[in-house]
Structures are given as C-alpha cells and as structure tokens.
Amino acid sequence: MSAPAPPRRSGARTGGRSSTGTKGRPTQPAPRRPSTRRPATKATKATKRSLPWTQSAAWQSPVTSYYLIGGATLLLLAFGLIMVLSASSIPSLRDGGSITSGFQNQALYALIALPVAFGISRIPVSWIRWLAWPAMLGALALQGLLFTPLAVGEGGNTAWVHLPGGVVFQPSEFGKFGLALWLGAVLATKGRLLRHWSHVIFPGLVVSAFFLGTVVYSGDLGTALIVIVLVAGALWVAGVPLSKFVVAGSVVLAAVAALVIASGNRTARVLAFLGIGEEVDPEGLGLQPQRALEGLGTGGISGVGLGASREKWLWLPAAEDDYIFAIIGEELGLLGCLLVLALFVVLAIGFSRVIARHPNPFVKITTGAIACWILGQALVNIGVVIGLLPVLGVPLPLLSKGGSALVTTIGALAVVLAFARDEPGAKDALAARRGSMRRSLAVIAPGRSRG
Secondary structure, eight states: OOOOOOOOOOOOOBTTSSSSSSSOOOOOOOOOOOOSSOOOHHHHHHHHHHHHHGGGGHHSSSTHHEEEEEHHHHHHHHHHHHHHHHHHHHHHHHTTOOTTTHHHHHHHHHHHHHHHHHHTTTTHHHHHTTTTTHHHHHHHHHHHGGTTTTTEEETTEEEEOOOEETTTEOOEEEEEEEHHHHHHHTTTTTTTGGGSSHHHIIIHHHHHHHHHHHHHTEEEEEHHHHHHHHHHHHHHHHOOHHHHHHHHHHHHHEEEEEHHOOOOOHHHHHHHTTTTTSSTTTTTTTTTHHHHHHHHHTTTTTTTTTOOOSSSTTTTTTTTTTTHHHHHHHHHHHHHHHHHHHHHHHHHHHHHHHHHHHHOOOHHHHHHHHHHHHHHHHHHHHHHTTTTOOOOOOOOOSSOOOOHHHHHHHHHHHHHHHHHHTTTTTTHHHHHHHHHHHHHHHHHHHHHHHH
8 A cells, every 4th residue: 555645835836936834824925027018108109099001011111201202293293294284275375386385395394303303312311411501502692683684573573584595483492492401401400409599590590581581572472471481390390489489470470461561462462352352354353263263163073174174265364373273173173173182191291201200300300391381382372272362373383384393392302202211211121122123023024035
C-alpha cells in the first residue's frame, strides 16, 4: 500500500500568486507592474473620434498631399483651358482674331508654365528659402515699372506694363508670389518673438505695406484685398496672437472704407451692389452682376451645353476673364459649378495637410500664404459672380483668361508641390512607387515585343 501524498504547503504559489501565508494568514497580492501605456490625450481622443476615411492607409500616406495638390491643379488647368476656348471665342472674333485666338494665347502660357513648374517642384526647400529675398526684390522692381511710361491702364486701373515687342503683364501677380515666399522666410526666423508688436511690424508688415501701397496706387483695390488676405494667412500660420489681428483688422477696414469713399468709381460700384445706385442699363455698373446671374439661372442643373452660352455673345463683359464662372454655370449648370468648388476644396485639403505635417516653419508659413492667396481669390471671384460681393475685378485662379495670373499661380502651386515632396517619408514613398512602376513596365514590355 503506497504512502499517502504529502499535504500541499499553504504557502505554495499558484499562477505566480499565493492565497494564504504559512500560518493561514492572507498575504499581500503581488505588486503590479506599472503600465507602460500613456494616458489618452486630447489628440488621441480626437483621433479616435475622427472620420473613418482619415484612418485609411491612403490618407495616412506621406504622398497624399502631393497627389491631391498636383491632381487638382492639373484638372483645374485643363478645365480652365476648355472654358477659355468656349468663353473667348466671340470676343476673339470681335477683336479681329480667329475663334481660337484667346485659347491659343492661354494655352501658350500654360505650355510655358508647366515645364517651369515641374522644375520648381524638384527644387530643395533650402534653395527655395534662399530664393525668397531675390524673388521679393525682383517683384518690387517689376512693381516699380508702374511708375514709368510703360504702365498702361484699363477699366480705371493702371495695373499693367507694356514692354517692347507687345508683351503685356501684370506686375502685382508676380508680387504676390514673391511676397508669399519672403514672408515665409522672414517670419520663420521670428518664432515666439511674434508676440511682440515690434517683430510683427518690422520687417514683415513694413515691406508688405510698401508693396500694398504700390498696388493701391495702380487703382487695383481687388488685388490689394487679396494681398491683405495673403499677409493675414502668413501671420496666422506664423503664430501671431488673435488680439493683434483684431487691431490690425480694424485698421484695414478703416483704410478700405477710406479708399472706397475717395474714389467715385468704387463708391458707385458699392452703391450699385447695395441697390441704391444708378439703375441697371446697357452702360450701368449693375450690368455685369445682372448678366452673370442670368447666365447662372439659365444653366439650371446640367447647363445648356458646352459652347452653347448666350451670354458670351458680348452680352456679359469680361466673360472669359473675371466672369468665367458665370459661363461655367450657364454651359455646365450647377454640376459644373460644384465640380469647380470640389476641386478647390481638394486643393484646400492638400494645403492643410502640408501645413500640419511638415516640420519646417518656412514651409508652413509660405504654404499658408499661398493657400490664402489662391483660395481667397477664388472665393472673392465666385462671390462677385453670384452677387455676394461688389465687383472687384479679380480672376478665378487657373480658370480665367490671363497670362500673368496663370503663370504665377502655377508657379506658386509648384512651390507647394516641392514642399509636399519634402514631407517626412514622401521622398522614399515616391522613389518606391517609381521603382515598382519600372518593374511593371519591364514585365509588360517583353510581352509586347513577343506579340
């Protein structure tokens, strides 16, 4: 008969813990390891509450900003060329050219700008920052041509320069480009010092005010407002406190009101917009807003058809320039207008991603300035066309006819593309995609040659 098993000691561990001590007293539980997980912060909680599509692999990819900005730019440019071909056909015949003269000029500027933009998008960020000062000095030199006999006027504004050989351009468009780069380079060095008025004013606001003064001298109040929006965007992204924006905004509103009152033409436009000016007639100031709304109303949901606009038959002045959005609404309807708005929303998303994801302050501030310039100008133009703002005479970026505006806008977007390529991880991701594409072509090419 086998001996009975020895009794189990009460102090023996089971699963790493003991329930009682050697004398029957309960023992203290084994100490727990301190948790290595960080407490949930507001950022992580916000991430959990964010939309599902923001957690997708495509959204988190470092090259998403690059493709959003590049894709929206190319689509807007192609769409703009088509609409310029349609809207400028009759004005081109009136001016003694062929039906495609306006389109050919716009397409030529686009063909010149695209290769240059491709090269700009490959420039390192450090080089772009180094070019900020030469760009601003060159922009001020071009703006100085408005004080020479080379300056020409149109519609009450002396904002163009006519060079020998028939070259006409608008210096303020290049000035906006140079100012955006320069503000990014200067404000990036300030940091927390921007909490003090002295560092906000000098040299950023001083140089900006000087450039703004030359624009106001030319009589182009619409461009002056866009420059103010550009400067405000740069200062906001740079971290200037909100209290300083309240003070500066009050000064700007007072200055704009004074400029409107000082000009009879501007005063008449504002009164016509408010409905207390002169009656609408074939020569009245309310002609363009009325014709634009008639075109939008005629288009309905799907439009009257591409090329079938009635307003472009010299009923709507500047149909291919400042009022091309009305032609889009007439020919392509509400769907065409929503497509344009959607593409600008895509651009806005791409801009915001670059600002949020790039660690370089120069990139953040410059992108903020360019975003406020392009998106702000688009909103102002569309607001004028649909009757929410008085006539200001600013083109719709990438869509309106105009060589200076097209070239500088594409150049500014190319700079942001260079910034997007410099996002953390973007260069490696783009290189990997190019490598996979080459391998795919290497597999496909032999098969084609054998066929």
